[in-house]
Amino acid sequence: MHTDVLALSVSDDGIGGAAPEAGTGLAGLADRVTVADGRLRISSPQGGPTLMHVELPCR
Secondary structure: OOOOEEEEEEEOOOOOOOOHHHOOOHHHHHHHHHHOOOEEEEEOOOOOOOEEEEEEEOO
């Protein structure tokens, strides 16, 4: 376990298809995570679910 990283996972039971380039607000979230030297992973296949995992360094 890394104590210097905040990890957050979020999932839903929706229909999937979330994409940063689709103008859903995910691009802005990805930009904010990048500025904080973090990582963002999104999985959202058609039919769902959407899974998002964020890791942010704690300083």
